[in-house]
Amino acid sequence: MRCGESAAPPGALEGGRVLDPPALGQAIRQLLARNEIGAGRALVAASDVIASYRVLTFPKGTSDPEIDASVRAQLNMGSDRMAMRHIEVFDGRDERTIFATVWDRSQVQSIAAAVKLAGLEPAAVDLRSLCNARAIPVSSFVLLDMTADPCEAVLIDERIPRASNSFRVESGGDLALTLAHGLKPVLNFHRRSGPGGFRPDSPILVRSEQVLPTVLTSRLDQLTGHPVDPVPHPTRVDPDVRFVPYLTCIGLVMRRRV
Numbered sequence: 069m070r071c072g073e074s075a076a077p078p079g080a081l082e083g084g085r086v087l088d089p090p091a092l093g094q095a096i097r098q099l100l101a102r103n104e105i106g107a108g109r110a111l112v113a114a115s116d117v118i119a120s121y122r123v124l125t126f127p128k129g130t131s132d133p134e135i136d137a138s139v140r141a142q143l144n145m146g147s148d149r150m151a152m153r154h155i156e157v158f159d160g161r162d163e164r165t166i167f168a169t170v171w172d173r174s175q176v177q178s179i180a181a182a183v184k185l186a187g188l189e190p191a192a193v194d195l196r197s198l199c200n201a202r203a204i205p206v207s208s209f210v211l212l213d214m215t216a217d218p219c220e221a222v223l224i225d226e227r228i229p230r231a232s233n234s235f236r237v238e239s240g241g242d243l244a245l246t247l248a249h250g251l252k253p254v255l256n257f258h259r260r261s262g263p264g265g266f267r268p269d270s271p272i273l274v275r276s277e278q279v280l281p282t283v284l285t286s287r288l289d290q291l292t293g294h295p296v297d298p299v300p301h302p303t304r305v306d307p308d309v310r311f312v313p314y315l316t317c318i319g320l321v322m323r324r325r326v
Contacts, residue, residue, distance in 0.1 A: 069306075072103035073313055083218065083234075084115025086178040093185025100186065110188040111320040112179055113196045116220065116232050119171035121195075123157075123230055126164045139168045149173050157228060167228055169195070192323065197222045197229040199319025204273065205300055208265035210254055212247065214276040215312055219247075223254040226265040231257035244284055248291035255292060268293060275299045275312055 080092040100107075122143060126135055139154050154168035176193055183190040200211055201224045208227075213220040214237075222232045235250035237243065251272065258266050272294045274280055285296040302318060305311050 069309075070103050070105050071309060071314065072099050072105070073310075074099045084117040084216070085175060086182055089178050089181040090185055092182040096182065096186035096188070100188075108187075108189060109191045110183045110186075111191055111317075111323075112183060112193045113199050113316045113320055114175070114179055114193050115216070116195055116197050116222065116229075117234065118175040119169055119195055121167065121169045121229060123228060124154075124166045124168060126166065128163055130164055135164065135166060139166060143168055143170050151176075158226070192320075194320060194323055195229070196316055197224070197232060199316045199323070200224070200275075201227045201229055201319070202322040203302070203315050203319035206271065206273065208267070208270045210251060210266075210270075210272045210294070211299070212251065212272055212274045214274065219250060221251045221254050223258055223266065225258070230254075230261070230264075230266075244287040244291060247288055251292055255294075269295065271295045271297050273297055273299045275315075277312065 074095060077088070077091045077095050080086070080088040080095065086092060099105075120143075124135075124139060124142065126138070135154075140152070143152060149172060150170050151173050152168065152170045154166050156164060157167050158165045179193055180190045197211070200213075200222070204211070204224075206224075208225045211220075211222045211224060213222070216234075218234045218236045220232060220234050223230045231254045233250060233253040235246075237246050237250075258264070272288070272292060274285070274296060276298070279298055280296075289296045299312070299315065302311055302315055305314060
């Protein structure tokens with residue numbers, strides 16, 4: 069296995085959105101060359117900022133056309149730039165549960181353009197939250213991603229993303245309080261949406277470049293009412309490989325089986 073990573077060129081990405089496909093494509097091409105990676109196809113994990121999603125529940129006897137109409141009514145795309153897809157999850161239940169996603173066509177096109185300019189064929193573009201939901205061996209949790217810019221908090225309930233919030237962390241402030249405020253919208257969403265797999269003992273899993281100090285995680289536990297732990301290290305991963313970005317790659321590969 070070969071792996072490598074590099075920061076995006078200035079101005080190529082902003083808040084998870086691709087602004088300069090040629091510059092990003094050239095950076096990816098150079099990264100592949102430096103690490104002697106000769107793959108021809110790419111699976112891409114995109115930031116959640118390019119899409120929105122919702123989990124909808126219908127009575128068991130609801131027909132597919134009725135579900136299609138309801139999803140389109142509830143997720144008003146509002147523009148030809150937006151595209152929509154929905155799939156049924158949780159087979160075998162007494163109700164039909166639909167995971168619906170609306171995304172920005174222009175952003176997917178920009179991502180694909182950057183990949184092609186790097187000399188790769190974009191085989192699939194998936195949301196990063198879905199990749200992490202598949203790869204992390206916990207069914208219900210909040211992922212606090214401090215490696216993202218800005219930071220992201222995503223509520224994963226029964227391996228399905230339910231809500232997300234992006235926020236910035238300023239240096240020199242009360243970090244635990246800032247993180248608690250950033251987590252509050254997704255925790256409140258759970259309280260409003262009713263019972264599910266996410267419970268008071270469900271963890272907040274922190275994805276960061278360095279392990280957070282115990283005093284910080286303990287205070288964040290007190291502020292949120294949930295245990296705070298680092299993201300579990302994937303099994304069978306070389307210790308020399310930084311598993312934080314690799315975890316998303318695992319989720320991308322797993323999409324072939326779902």
